[in-house]
Amino acid sequence: MISKKIKHISPSVTLAISAKAKSLKKQGVDVINFAAGEPDFDTPDYIKQAAIEAIKGGFTKYTPATGMQELKEAICEKFRRDNALVYAPDQIAVSCGAKHSLYNLLQVLCEEGDEVIIPSPYWLSYPEMIKLAGARPVIAKTDKKTFTIKVEEFRRCITKKTRAIIINSPSNPTGAVYSKDTLEKIAELAVSRNIPVISDEIYEKLIYDKLNHISIASLNKKIYELTFVVNGVSKSYAMTGWRIGYLAGRPEVVKGVAVLQSHSTSNPSSISQAAALTAIGSDDTSTRKMSEEFEKRRDVLMEGLKNIKGIECAKPQGAFYCFADVSGTGMDGLTFSKKLLDEKHIAIIPGEPFGLKDHVRLSFATSIDDIKKGIERLGEWVEQ
Numbered sequence: 054m055i056s057k058k059i060k061h062i063s064p065s066v067t068l069a070i071s072a073k074a075k076s077l078k079k080q081g082v083d084v085i086n087f088a089a090g091e092p093d094f095d096t097p098d099y100i101k102q103a104a105i106e107a108i109k110g111g112f113t114k115y116t117p118a119t120g121m122q123e124l125k126e127a128i129c130e131k132f133r134r135d136n137a138l139v140y141a142p143d144q145i146a147v148s149c150g151a152k153h154s155l156y157n158l159l160q161v162l163c164e165e166g167d168e169v170i171i172p173s174p175y176w177l178s179y180p181e182m183i184k185l186a187g188a189r190p191v192i193a194k195t196d197k198k199t200f201t202i203k204v205e206e207f208r209r210c211i212t213k214k215t216r217a218i219i220i221n222s223p224s225n226p227t228g229a230v231y232s233k234d235t236l237e238k239i240a241e242l243a244v245s246r247n248i249p250v251i252s253d254e255i256y257e258k259l260i261y262d263k264l265n266h267i268s269i270a271s272l273n274k275k276i277y278e279l280t281f282v283v284n285g286v287s288k289s290y291a292m293t294g295w296r297i298g299y300l301a302g303r304p305e306v307v308k309g310v311a312v313l314q315s316h317s318t319s320n321p322s323s324i325s326q327a328a329a330l331t332a333i334g335s336d337d338t339s340t341r342k343m344s345e346e347f348e349k350r351r352d353v354l355m356e357g358l359k360n361i362k363g364i365e366c367a368k369p370q371g372a373f374y375c376f377a378d379v380s381g382t383g384m385d386g387l388t389f390s391k392k393l394l395d396e397k398h399i400a401i402i403p404g405e406p407f408g409l410k411d412h413v414r415l416s417f418a419t420s421i422d423d424i425k426k427g428i429e430r431l432g433e434w435v436e437q
């Protein structure tokens with residue numbers, strides 16, 4: 054009954070573990086959740102209010118398939134303000150989350166048998182989306198300890214079939230932030246081989262140690278023309294449930310996304326678009342507060358992990374994850390996470406679906422108290 058296309062796609066492990074942790078919690082078990090893939094903050098009230106007003110004002114009908122003009126204009130203004138990037142509204146497509154933007158983009162760019170390069174560790178949806186677009190994921194390894202991109206690895210992966218390179222900074226699952234130098238090298242390579250770059254910048258505003266986010270598209274005119282920037286409101290404004298993401302790039306590709314969207318989902322929810330318009334146009338005070346809190350939590354988590362033998366972890370500089378090597382405990386990531394949930398009720402995500410089986414992903418989208426409690430439990434358990 055089920056098509057081959059779907060049979061070869063893995064279900065999302067993150068969602069499955071989060072669901073198990075939630076169900077244990079419901080049964081009254083004291084679960085420490087290091088598995089979350091979303092901010093544990095609530096959507097700010099002023100954004101909720103915009104949605105309430107949209108409902109009351111009757112803004113409850115279809116909009117253009119890739120979003121209303123006003124929102125596209127606000128997104129152009131955001132790119133100008135935050136990233137020094139100039140786009141026109143016909144270069145923007147709004148979709149039901151950045152995941153949807155990435156999915157549609159790959160469908161529009163890829164032919165059957167094409168190859169798309171992704172650095173490993175990668176966000177676990179990239180390979181599956183690439184396969185769903187009929188293409189093949191090609192994995193470029195990063196430094197195993199620091200997760201730094203090696204541009205030579207990208208070069209080695211390029212063939213005649215290469216259709217795109219996906220980059221993701223700050224990264225899920227490692228929290229690594231690409232340096233300007235690395236971005237310049239990737240840009241130089243992409244331009245010299247005329248390969249489009251898909252730059253997933255969804256964690257742009259969750260960045261620490263006084264670093265500034267740099268969009269690869271802003272480096273020069275040539276890479277600007279080859280880049281598709283993907284972003285959204287999910288992580289920056291704690292709006293994961295509202296489902297608004299967007300992409301920016303060449304108008305002809307954006308038009309292709311519009312055609313696809315017009316025959317599949319149509320527009321993202323009009324009410325969520327109204328809320329996103331307010332979020333994107335706001336002064337980001339709530340985002341900054343959330344980011345500062347994440348930075349504090351990161352420090353507590355890293356300090357705690359440092360003292361646990363057998364676990365090694367590079368310091369994340371963005372997003373809300375760290376990606377720890379647990380091979381020193383004698384377990385692989387999958388065994389480690391399964392046992393930890395069963396025996397100590399700590400939920401973490403195994404590294405295998407992100408490309409490294411000796412690793413696990415810990416999310417610090419949880420309270421400082423829980424981080425401290427979790428670290429203590431984890432330390433005792435590993436010691437045993």
Ligand SMILES: Cc1ncc(COP(=O)(O)O)c(C=O)c1O
Nearest residue numbers: 150151152176225255285287298
């Ligand atoms: C790297 C990365 N890209 C994209 C997304 C999708 O975000 P959205 O909620 O906007 O679909 C996520 C969500 O976890 C992510 O981690």
